[in-house]
Every structure is written in structure tokens, then in C-alpha cells.
Amino acid sequence: MKIEAGQVAVITGGASGIGLGLAERLARAGVRLVLADIEEGALNAAVSRLSGTGAEAIGVVTDVSRSEDFERLRDRALAAFGRVDIVVNNAGVVSAYGPLWEATLDDWRWVTNVNLWGVINGIRAFVPLLVAQGSGHVVNTASMAGLAVIPYNGVYNATKHAVVSITETLRGELDDCGTGVGATVVCPGIVPTKIHEAARNRPGGATEHEATNAKQMPKPASNAPSAALSVENVAEQIVAAIERNHLYLATNPGSFTVVEHRIARILEETAAPLR
Ligand SMILES: NC(=O)c1ccc[n+]([C@@H]2O[C@H](COP(=O)([O-])OP(=O)(O)OC[C@H]3O[C@@H](n4cnc5c(N)ncnc54)[C@H](O)[C@@H]3O)[C@@H](O)[C@H]2O)c1
16 A cells, blocks of 8 residues: 555554654654554653644554553544554563563463554454455564564563464455455564563553563574664665555564574474475
């Protein structure tokens, strides 16, 4: 779908990082914006900043884990702008690094509620609208952790694999039904944002482990972190992926080796019994 002035984009997690970078990029193209975020202060600041540049933008305080918040978000977007063209299910969080057997039930609930249910709720609230109008594009933000594995980050990995799978399925169905609606799954590598301070929005606040673990990056291993990319670079790539209707967008080229290793191992170990 060609990005054009006057279109309307809804972006969850739009008050910070990749979501805000994409909002700024779309605003420069004349797209009208509905930013949704749980962090009210940051959301208001983001909307004022965008409005200050002449963009048309509103903010709607939204907890993506709540389906009723998404229904309100859709209604507010339609009330403000009368249509929705692009839906970006981008809000995401990560809990403290550690072996899977030490992840608490609360870690699972929080990360799954935001990363997985946030995408499910976004699809349920907005895709019927896009299908009915016969146009639009859905962007779901997964991660390279959805195509391979970040060691000691199993809860996050699981949710991001699910986001990849959901988007693959959604895209197949949208195409198969001839809806005219596109879908892209974005798989960033490392992008400097506030993701490692995600516990700032955790219900009940950061755990003790998170307070000490917050800035810890993935443990060095064969899949060591690749070079970081700016949010501006990632935003530019997302716009290109929407316009070309690409299903997959892996933004950081240096991180592809982890996917290659995974696929090579699957093929090798699958073929082994036949030899
Ligand atoms: N930064 C990276 O290196 C990286 C890499 C791969 C994937 N990602 C993904 O990119 C997406 C954006 O993250 P980011 O890096 O910009 O981080 P960020 O923390 O800067 O932005 C995330 C935004 O989501 C919001 N949010 C958190 N919980 C929410 C909730 N329950 N409801 C609504 N909003 C909520 C936060 O307030 C914040 O504004 C996430 O899905 C993340 O998993 C990031």
C-alpha cells in the first residue's frame, strides 16, 4: 500500500522508541496519527512534539493487554479521523534475563499479556474494519527473538515466535480471501530504545531481579548481538515494507546468521536419520 498524506495510522507503544520513530516518519508523509500507550506522560509529550511539527495526532491511553481498551482506541480513532489505514501492533516488554526455570508466573503473565495479547487484541479490534473497507496494512512488531532464540530470554522469545506465526497466518488468510489488506511482521535486532527499562510499566512495578538486571543485554554466545540500528533507520524500513507489502522485515542485517544457524540445524538433524 502506498503511504499517502491523509491516511490514518494507529500505533501502539507509540510514545517511545520504534513506535515513536515510526510516528515521526509517517507524520512527515502527512499521515494522521493515533498514538496508543500505557505511559500517559510520555504519550502526551509525544503528541505535543508531533503536533508542534504540524502533524495531526491524538493520544489514547491504552493498555494493549485489555481488549476493551482496544475497542475504545478504535472508536476514538474513528471519531477523530473517520478511518484507519495502518495498524501497528508495536507495544512490547521484556522481563529480566535468566534461565526459563527461574521465570515466575508473573513474568509469563505480564510479558504474554503485552506482547502476545496486545497483538491478538489489535487484530480483533482493527482487522475487521480494514477488511470491510478493502484496504489497509497491519504491522506487528516481533523481534529477531521471533526467528531465533536469545539465550536467557525464553519468555520473550516465546511471545515473539507467536507474533511471527500469527502474522504469517494472518497474511495468508488476508491474501487468500482477497481482502486487499497487507500484513508485515517486523523483526528488529538491537535498536537503542527504552525496552530494557520495560519494567517501568510493569503492573506492581519492577521486580528486585529486574531492578539489577535492567540494562543487561543478551549473553554473548554464538548468536552474539549484532550492531545496533537507529529507530529512524528501522522506521524507514517499515515504511518500505508496507509499500512493498513484504511479509517479513528483519531490520538488522548482521543478525541473520542466528536464523541461518537455526535453519541449518533443523535441516541437518531432520536429514540425519535418513543417512
Ligand atoms: N529495541 C530493541 O532492540 C528491540 C528489538 C526487537 C524487538 N523490539 C520490539 O519493538 C517494540 C517496541 O519496543 P521499543 O524497543 O521501542 O521499546 P520502548 O520501551 O522504547 O517502547 C515500548 C512502548 O510500549 C509501551 N507499553 C509497554 N507496555 C504497554 C502496554 N501494556 N500497553 C500499551 N503500551 C505499552 C511503553 O510505554 C513504550 O512506550 C516491542 O514490541 C519490542 O519487543 C525491540
